[in-house]
Amino acid sequence: MKTNYVLIDYENVHVKSLALLKGEYFQVRVFLGPKNTKLPVELVLAMQEFGNRAEYIVLETSGQNALDFHIAYYLGVLATVDPTGFFHIISKDTGFDPLIQHLKMRKIFSARSASIEEMPCFNKVAASTVGPNKASGEEKFNQPATRTSIEDMIKTAVNDLIKRKAAKPRTPRTLRSTIHAKCGKEVSIADIDAVYEALVKCGYVKVNEEKVTYALPTTQLA
Numbered sequence: 001m002k003t004n005y006v007l008i009d010y011e012n013v014h015v016k017s018l019a020l021l022k023g024e025y026f027q028v029r030v031f032l033g034p035k036n037t038k039l040p041v042e043l044v045l046a047m048q049e050f051g052n053r054a055e056y057i058v059l060e061t062s063g064q065n066a067l068d069f070h071i072a073y074y075l076g077v078l079a080t081v082d083p084t085g086f087f088h089i090i091s092k093d094t095g096f097d098p099l100i101q102h103l104k105m106r107k108i109f110s111a112r113s114a115s116i117e118e119m120p121c122f123n124k125v126a127a128s129t130v131g132p133n134k135a136s137g138e139e140k141f142n143q144p145a146t147r148t149s150i151e152d153m154i155k156t157a158v159n160d161l162i163k164r165k166a167a168k169p170r171t172p173r174t175l176r177s178t179i180h181a182k183c184g185k186e187v188s189i190a191d192i193d194a195v196y197e198a199l200v201k202c203g204y205v206k207v208n209e210e211k212v213t214y215a216l217p218t219t220q221l222a
Helices: 041-053 066-081 094-105 120-127 143-167 172-183 189-201
Strands: 004-009 026-032 054-058 086-090 109-113 133-135 138-140 205-208 211-214
Touching: 004 066, 026 041, 026 066, 041 054, 066 086, 066 094, 086 094, 094 109, 120 143, 120 189, 143 172, 143 189, 172 189, 189 205
Parallel strands: 004 026, 004 086, 026 054, 086 109
Antiparallel strands: 133 138, 205 211
């Protein structure tokens, strides 16, 4: 499973929760400018729980695009150390997009997302469960509402698996059945498959042929 490096441009996106990133395959870097002196308690506590998988990078002096250059530098360092990783920049600044495109051309997995919830491992899974609403010949997706629903079911499934301790499902089939029972029998098979795929992509679940093992957070997702 690839390590997912999440580089957060805190000057641009004031992230509060890291609940979706508690899988052991996520590493977090929060980039702070000189004026970012007050952080939400939830974020601080979450960073402490991550231990050596999380780090603050603080700029000592301000300057135009200074934080952006720091993010680009650290991404380059990380990509050199782990070229097989997946590198996420969390920022609404589209100025990162040419860098992302350059990395992709060099076969380095990377993406810019406006929030943690919109990272590819969460956003694409949710989008795939929404039927097309064709208007003027274009397919449109009501992603925000459905994405929230999928996120809630991911948290529900993860928290249920944590509670089960040694009594977790050991095959993909029984895991899907367990997720369906916990999230509600009224939930569509497509949504259950989306939750299952998200658990695998996030590193919470590992599948080897017909055997399932787990790498779950030590505490429940909020």
